[in-house]
Amino acid sequence: MPDLPSRYALLCVGNSMMGDDGAGPRLAELCAERPLPGWTVVDGGAAPENDIGFLRELRPQHLVIVDATDMGLAPGEMRIINEEDIGEMFMMTTHNLPLTFLIQQLRDDIPDITFVGIQPDVVAFYYPMSAVVEQAVRHLHQRLPALETGLGIALYAAGDA
Template sequence: MTDVLLCVGNSMMGDDGAGPLLAEKCRAAPRGNWQLIDGGSAPENDIGAIRALRPDRLLIVDATDMGLNPGDIRLIDPNDIADMFMMTTHNMPLNYLVEQLQDAVGEVLFLGIQPDIVGFYYPMTEAVKRSVEDVYQRLADWQGSGGFVALGGEA
């Protein structure tokens, strides 16, 4: 089974650096059998590499404005991304990425971490750092949804 972890975000933009921080942690001490791809702020550049891997599971982690408390984590149905108005600092909407990968990936999971402050040269907030650590710890024994609640589900 091939699992790919795609971390998305910009480390120079405060809480938008959640994905890159997770990638950094995984490079330093991998957890589970995830193949790591640090997509940065242009994850669409990694479509070819992900398609070549043909993963059974693709987990995308990104700071996502869902109108929740800072640091809250939710699974978002990839099919709903296009219909949601979500804050993004990326070159292309993530629904484009998901559409380009659906025929090459068994399962796509999109995990959003609610940011507090997104702005150039702002530090990452403690709430988001704690959430990144929570995701990182769960990677080793990830099953199903990783134990995270779906957006709109009960907390």
Template sequence: MTNVLLCVGNSMMGDDGAGPLLAELCLATPQGDWVVIDGGTAPENDVVAIRELRPQRLLIVDATDMGLNPGEIRLVNPDDIAEMFMMTTHNMPLNYLVDQLKDDIGEVIFLGIQPDIVGFYYPMTDAVKEAVNTVYQRLANWQGEGGFERLEVPVFV
């Protein structure tokens, strides 16, 4: 079974570099059975490569403004991404990427890390570095949803 870890973000923009930092850690010292792709700010460019791998599981990790405390980690239902107003610094919204892949992949998991400061040339905050390390540590023995909480999305009637 192939698992793909798609790390998304811009390492030149403070906490938005959470994904690239995770990719760097995984490439230096792999954790578990993951094929690691650093999608940077244009993860849609990796759709063909991901499809060719035919993964059973795709884990997408990105700094995501979810209205939480900096460094908090949540699983976000991929179907909710388009309906939520989520800050993005990427070329295309991530729901576009998920829509392109969800029919070809057994399981798509979107894991968001709440950023604090996102701006050019800002350093990554300690809270986000700690969150990246938490995700990195859990990759080795990943089961189900990795032990992370789901983001509660408000329902508007």
């Protein structure tokens, strides 16, 4: 009998040594402390492209990607960003490859992909994560089980900033 695909996967992206850019890895830690039933969590760190093969094999029905994203909002604000907008906006990134490349590589194997950006406050080496971003990460952890009915996070629009 073949393995059934995981229903949901969470790809947490970021560098935990760079203050609020560690939002994704912090979410992965929180999921390890308090697992989400039905979810496979991947801490992609600063090189999420290294997890493309694993995610393709996993073939979840829905993938949520979380990363600190400079959207010009108040620190800790979260938005769902359309795939088309990711390439057009300036994405503060510490990653080797653009997230648009990552999503394109996964698109054929994963039907639904949602990108959640968390507005950072300070992104600098050896800075701690700010309290507002930590709070946003905790809020997102609580909301993920409600993915099917909506995360309660607004869609990013260029006029938000």
